[in-house]
Amino acid sequence: xxxxxxxxxxxxxxxxxxxxxxxxxxxxxxxxxxxxxxxxxxxxxxxxxxxxxxxxxxxxxxxxxxxxxxxxxxxxxxxxxxxxxxxxxxxxxxxxxxxxxxxxxxxxxxxxxxxxxxxxxxxxxxxxxxxxxxxxxxxxxxxxxxxxxxx
Numbered sequence: 001x002x003x004x005x006x007x008x009x010x011x012x013x014x015x016x017x018x019x020x021x022x023x024x025x026x027x028x029x030x031x032x033x034x035x036x037x038x039x040x041x042x043x044x045x046x047x048x049x050x051x052x053x054x055x056x057x058x059x060x061x062x063x064x065x066x067x068x069x070x071x072x073x074x075x076x077x078x079x080x081x082x083x084x085x086x087x088x089x090x091x092x093x094x095x096x097x098x099x100x101x102x103x104x105x106x107x108x109x110x111x112x113x114x115x116x117x118x119x120x121x122x123x124x125x126x127x128x129x130x131x132x133x134x135x136x137x138x139x140x141x142x143x144x145x146x147x148x149x150x151x
Contacts, residue, residue, distance in 0.1 A: 002061035009107065010061065014054035016100065019074040021047035023093065026078040027086045040086070057109070 002010070021044045028040035055065050070078075081089045 002057070007058070007061050007063055010054050010057045010063075011066075013104070013107075014051055014058065014065075015071075017047050017051035017054060018068050019070050021045075021051060022070055023074055023077055023081075027081050027089070027093075030081050031086050036086075053109075 024040045024044035024047060028037045028044060031037035031040055058065060077089045077092065
């Protein structure tokens with residue numbers, strides 16, 4: 001059975017994932033370039049899968065899944081993306097992803113996950129379902145996304 005600190009961590013991870021999914025979906029809806037919009041939709045889907053993983057962890061620990069609600073930062077970033085476009089919020093999102101990455105990787109459930117590729121050169125990226133954040137690093141840099149097919 002999971003201990004109280006684990007359950008709190010599961011809830012925090014779940015909250016981060018549902019907020020990321022909502023944010024990427026809002027960016028996809030605001031993105032004018034179809035290829036970049038697809039990248040953001042795929043990122044939203046991956047974040048939703050991560051949220052489902054944490055929901056399973058919570059259920060296994062005998063916890064109810066709370067209603068989905070977003071914090072002020074996510075609500076603000078979504079509103080800014082809708083009003084001013086994705087490019088306005090992407091630097092902030094990139095910084096938040098980098099800041100969250102090291103803490104997340106230290107968790108036992110996240111061990112063995114490959115690190116993100118941080119590059120603006122689309123020719124050097126092979127998108128993969130395991131780590132599609134590589135795609136967003138390209139999109140955030142404003143480079144053309146050339147390979148959306150992970151096969």
